[in-house]
Amino acid sequence: KKVADRYLKREVLGEGTYGVVYKAIDTKTGQVVAIKKIRIGKQKEGVNFTALREIKLLKELKDPNIIELIDAFPHKGNLHLVFEFMETDLEAVIRDRNIFLSPADIKSYLQMTLKGLVVCHKKWVLHRDMKPNNLLIGPNGQLKLADFGLARIFGSPDRRFTHQVFARWYRAPELLFGTKQYGPAVDVWAAACIFAELLLRRPFLQGSSDIDQLGKIFAAFGTPTASQWPDMVYLPDYVEYQYVPAPPLRSLFPMASDDALDLLAKMFTYDPKNRISVQQALEHRYFSSAPLPTVPDKLPRPA
Numbered sequence: 059k060k061v062a063d064r065y066l067k068r069e070v071l072g073e074g075t076y077g078v079v080y081k082a083i084d085t086k087t088g089q090v091v092a093i094k095k096i097r098i099g100k101q102k103e104g105v106n107f108t109a110l111r112e113i114k115l116l117k118e119l120k121d122p123n124i125i126e127l128i129d130a131f132p133h134k135g136n137l138h139l140v141f142e143f144m145e146t147d148l149e150a151v152i153r154d155r156n157i158f159l160s161p162a163d164i165k166s167y168l169q170m171t172l173k174g175l176v177v178c179h180k181k182w183v184l185h186r187d188m189k190p191n192n193l194l195i196g197p198n199g200q201l202k203l204a205d206f207g208l209a210r211i212f213g214s215p216d217r218r219f220t221h222q223v224f225a226r227w228y229r230a231p232e233l234l235f236g237t238k239q240y241g242p243a244v245d246v247w248a249a250a251c252i253f254a255e256l257l258l259r260r261p262f263l264q265g266s267s268d269i270d271q272l273g274k275i276f277a278a279f280g281t282p283t284a285s286q287w288p289d290m291v292y293l294p295d296y297v298e299y300q301y302v303p304a305p306p307l308r309s310l311f312p313m314a315s316d317d318a319l320d321l322l323a324k325m326f327t328y329d330p331k332n333r334i335s336v337q338q339a340l341e342h343r344y345f346s347s348a349p350l351p352t353v354p355d356k357l358p359r360p361a
């Protein structure tokens with residue numbers, strides 16, 4: 059069955075936050091693609107033209123480390139987003155016990171993540187839903203960010219009814235305190251969680267609720283003080299937590315190099331105003347010191 063007279067539908071790849079994802083063939087180019095069908099049928103006007111216009115902007119975000127949005131169109135009350143097809147994702151790499159990740163491999167995966175992020179942040183597009191299964195990996199080992207800007211366009215999905223309750227683990231403290239004026243720093247925090255997960259080979263801060271998530275964050279880095287984060291007490295959902303001192307970061311990441319630990323600490327800065335930017339992170343000496351990042355096509359991937 060052809061969609062929009064162009065795409066030949068194949069099997070379902072998975073159920074995502076916004077709807078079903080299909081594998082398909084682009085009959086115009088022969089390219090294998092992934093089509094994300096976003097349910098918007100319940101909305102009054104059927105097709106949300108504001109969303110469609112914003113989606114068109116995402117098409118301009120072209121970069122080797124960002125998944126290409128090939129096409130976007132409404133079809134039978136659903137919005138269809140056509141992306142290049144990707145073989146696997148970073149979550150599968152991290153979880154695969156047969157894969158050994160060297161310090162150079164970890165550096166390469168983090169660098170590609172940040173390179174994709176910097177392009178978006180330069181155009182004032184935030185991701186807001188960074189997690190390892192949104193970092194897709196192509197046939198040549200290139201890591202590409204997926205789902206850019208969707209969280210902002212379609213809103214934070216209600217995750218209580220999906221299997222994807224885990225995105226909380228990557229949420230910055232200002233989001234957990236209900237800030238409405240978040241910025242690119244939320245993506246830096248999430249990238250730090252992914253960096254930590256690459257080092258530990260398991261999700262770093264596994265909160266079971268938003269309150270528990272903050273508890274996990276504070277247990278790892280100490281309860282933020284007013285001098286560390288002056289604006290914290292003004293956030294909408296701010297509640298005072300019992301003071302916990304920070305253990306040495308080194309004790310949580312015994313295998314990390316000093317450079318890795320220094321960058322990690324700067325990405326995990328509490329005050330979003332003082333948190334390192336993606337651009338600054340890419341300029342950190344972690345990326346220029348030995349070992350240099352592994353070239354993408356030499357990176358280990360699931361069999």
Ligand code: ADP
Binds near residue numbers: 092141143
């Ligand atoms: P979520 O919203 O939960 O992050 P997605 O909607 O991004 O999930 O994707 C759902 C499933 O579809 C994922 O498990 C992923 O394996 C698959 N998928 C998404 N995008 C692509 C793509 N470009 N290429 C191949 N598979 C994809």
